Amino acid sequence: MNQVMQVLLNRKSVRAYEARAISEETKAEILRATLRCPTAGNMMLYSIIEVKDQGAKDTLARTCDNQPFIAKAPLVLLFLADYQRWWDYFGVSGVEALAAGRGEVLRRPQEGDLMIACCDALIAAQTAVIAAESLGIGSCYIGDIMENYETHRALFDLPPYALPICLVCFGYPTKQQQERPLTPRFDQKYIVFENHYRRLIKSEFAEMFRDREARMARAADQCGGAIDGLAPGAATGSEAGAANVGQLTYLRKFSADFTKEMTRSVQAMLRAWTAG
Numbered sequence: 001m002n003q004v005m006q007v008l009l010n011r012k013s014v015r016a017y018e019a020r021a022i023s024e025e026t027k028a029e030i031l032r033a034t035l036r037c038p039t040a041g042n043m044m045l046y047s048i049i050e051v052k053d054q055g056a057k058d059t060l061a062r063t064c065d066n067q068p069f070i071a072k073a074p075l076v077l078l079f080l081a082d083y084q085r086w087w088d089y090f091g092v093s094g095v096e097a098l099a100a101g102r103g104e105v106l107r108r109p110q111e112g113d114l115m116i117a118c119c120d121a122l123i124a125a126q127t128a129v130i131a132a133e134s135l136g137i138g139s140c141y142i143g144d145i146m147e148n149y150e151t152h153r154a155l156f157d158l159p160p161y162a163l164p165i166c167l168v169c170f171g172y173p174t175k176q177q178q179e180r181p182l183t184p185r186f187d188q189k190y191i192v193f194e195n196h197y198r199r200l201i202k203s204e205f206a207e208m209f210r211d212r213e214a215r216m217a218r219a220a221d222q223c224g225g226a227i228d229g230l231a232p233g234a235a236t237g238s239e240a241g242a243a244n245v246g247q248l249t250y251l252r253k254f255s256a257d258f259t260k261e262m263t264r265s266v267q268a269m270l271r272a273w274t275a276g
Contacts, residue, residue, distance in 0.1 A: 003134070004134075007130060007133050007134050008130065010182070011129070011130070011133045012138075012180065012182050012183060013138075013139070013140045013141070013183075014138025014139060014140055014171065014173040014177045015067075015069045015140050015169075015177075016069065016173070016174045016176065016177050017069075017072065017073060017074060017138070017169075017171025017172055017173065017174065017177075018171065018172040018173070018174055020074065020171075020172045021074055022074045022075045022137060022170060022171070022172075026135055026137070027050075027075060029131065029135065030128055030131045030132050030135070030137075030170075031048070031128070033127060033128070033130075033131035034048070034124050034127045034128040034131060035124075036127075037123050037124050037126075037127035038123055039120050039123070039124075040116045040119065040120055043086060043120075044120065045081065045082055045083060045086070045113075045116060045117035045120040045121070046079060046080060046081060046082050046117065046120045046121035046124045046165075047079075047080045047082040047085065047162060048077055048078065048079055048080070048124065048128075049077070049078040049080065049156055050075070050076070050077055050078075051076040051077070051078055051167075054071070056155060056156075057070060057071045057073070057076060058071045059151070059155060060076070060142075060145070060155075060167065063144075063147065063148040063151050063152065064142050064144035064145055064147065064148075064167065065144040065147065065258045067142065067144070069140075069169065070142060070167070070169055072171075073140075073169035073170060073171050074170065074171040074172075075137075075169070075170035075171065076167065076168070076169050076170070077125075077128060077167070077168050077170070078145065078156065078164060078166075078167050079121045079122070079124055079125040079164075079165055079166050079167070079168065080121060080158070080162045080163060080164055080165060081114060081117035081118045081120070081121045081162070081163045081165045082117060082121070082161065082162045082163075083109040083113050083114070083117050083161040083162075084159045084160070084161035084162045087108075087109060087161050108276045109161050109273065109276070110274060111270070111273075111274065114163070114270075114273050117163075118165050121165040121166065122165060122166065125141070125165075125166050125168055128168065128170075129141075129168060132170050136172065137170050137171065137172055138170070138171060138172065138173035138177060139168055139169060139170045139171075140168070140169045141166055141167075141168055142166065142167035142168065142169065143166060143262075144167075144258065144262070145164045145165070145166060145167040146164060146165070146166075146262050146265055146266055146269075147258060147261045147262045147265045148261070148265055149163075149164070149265040149266070149268045149269050149272075150265075150268065152164050153272075160272045160273060160275065160276055161273060161276070163269045163272075163273065184211060184212075186208060187208070190204065190208050205246075209244075209245050209246070212245045213244060213245055216244070216245055216248065239251045239252055
């Protein structure tokens with residue numbers, strides 16, 4: 001197995017870091033690799049904000065679903081889907097006059113432009129993650145950055161066509177994190193199809209979730225432990241009564257308050273983007 005495959009197959013999310021700074025030279029290497037990532041039409045429809053201010057980190061730890069480790073991460077990068085840079089360039093390039101001369105209404109960035117910019121931003125983020133991993137630096141994606149859009153827009157002075165898509169924390173993993181086993185993934189046969197999409201049937205779901213159901217049962221018996229990434233412990237409080245992983249995931253993830261806030265926040269982002 002070559003080194004690239006080893007990095008890819010052994011990478012895991014890291015949420016606890018050594019009290020060790022990431023040098024400017026190492027940071028520069030990560031960013032150098034990131035900027036070579038694939039991008040739609042070589043437009044680089046993303047921007048990256050390094051969050052160095054401790055006050056901003058503290059705010060993110062609170063607004064991103066109360067995750068204190070964000071404030072302690074040695075390196076925090078915010079990846080934006082960004083069409084603002086090109087829109088501003090269109091402005092100084094006389095595009096509006098060009099459109100008028102052709103008898104056309106000036107086209108503004110729309111939903112399709114946002115989707116392709118999101119792809120660019122996520123490709124850049126994953127490239128940074130793998131580059132860091134190859135240098136012994138762990139990372140963790142924070143999708144909760146898509147919550148509380150108004151707060152984050154003000155915090156980072158975001159214009160309408162630059163939206164927060166993911167936040168990534170980086171740091172040297174603690175010994176416990178290094179030794180922590182990899183989180184299991186679903187078998188390929190449930191994820192990879194040939195030629196067309198295939199919906200799974202009940203018996204396939206039973207097989208697909210057998211191991212996770214067993215871990216949930218053990219966690220319920222022990223009132224502790226982890227349920228395969230669903231967070232520690234058996235179902236309690238608003239999650240009580242969940243009889244299987246599907247019900248628990250619905251309560252803990254899909255219909256949870258933070259998910260509802262994310263939906264509200266993303267709707268606000270879309271309004272800002274399409275209104276310009």
